[in-house]
């Protein structure tokens with residue numbers, strides 16, 4: 632081996648070591664960020680950390696989120712989660728930046744360590760932007776729904792495993808999280824009409840809503856259709872037989888039949 636090759640290998644090894652060290656530092660921040668939060672509260676299976684005082688109102692919203700999630704067929708009472716509430720957007724931004732995700736998000740979950748991060752400023756901003764209000768959508772800035780959505784990501788991973796969850800089609804993952812975070816409330820809402828909700832998408836194209844949010848809404852409709860109209864189980868849902876194109880076509884056909892029936896009445 633020439634001195635040049637020896638030197639190059641040494642430099643390469645050093646570079647790999649630096650990259651591994653950076654990754655380890657990133658992971659340790661994502662896995663154990665507790666020290667960055669001044670307030671904490673133990674709610675049993677949920678451990679809460681926050682950069683602002685944890686008010687009674689916030690506690691009630693967390694309990695509401697837990698109740699929504701506990702009604703899922705995937706729920707397991709032995710599961711736990713650490714919830715990190717960031718009122719400072721620059722504190723929240725650290726976590727999506729480290730995972731390569733957008734900082735303009737309401738929340739994110741690091742399922743491998745059961746950590747949920749919530750962007751409280753963004754959630755409150757969505758809540759005050761009532762011009763985009765669409766019932767049972769993440770666009771409402773409903774804290775409980777957004778937390779329940781993130782906790783559902785955890786449930787999916789615990790059910791199908793980390794690697795399978797990584798391969799899970801995005802429409803299924805986000806759609807199921809949106810569905811699971813709202814369905815308990817929807818079932819208690821006597822004025823709720825699923826066909827009307829479909830109409831917002833098919834007939835009005837969710838006017839004023841961006842592409843990203845439309846994807847969430849469409850995925851939620853498809854998942855709600857599969858579970859509530861077709862009555863499938865999560866095992867069937869997670870199989871490859873259920874795909875996006877077929878589900879969308881079935882949902883659209885069902886919606887058109889509903890409209891036709893309405894016209895004939």
Ligand SMILES: [Zn+2]
Pocket residue numbers: 780781784804805808
């Ligand atoms: Zn999500």
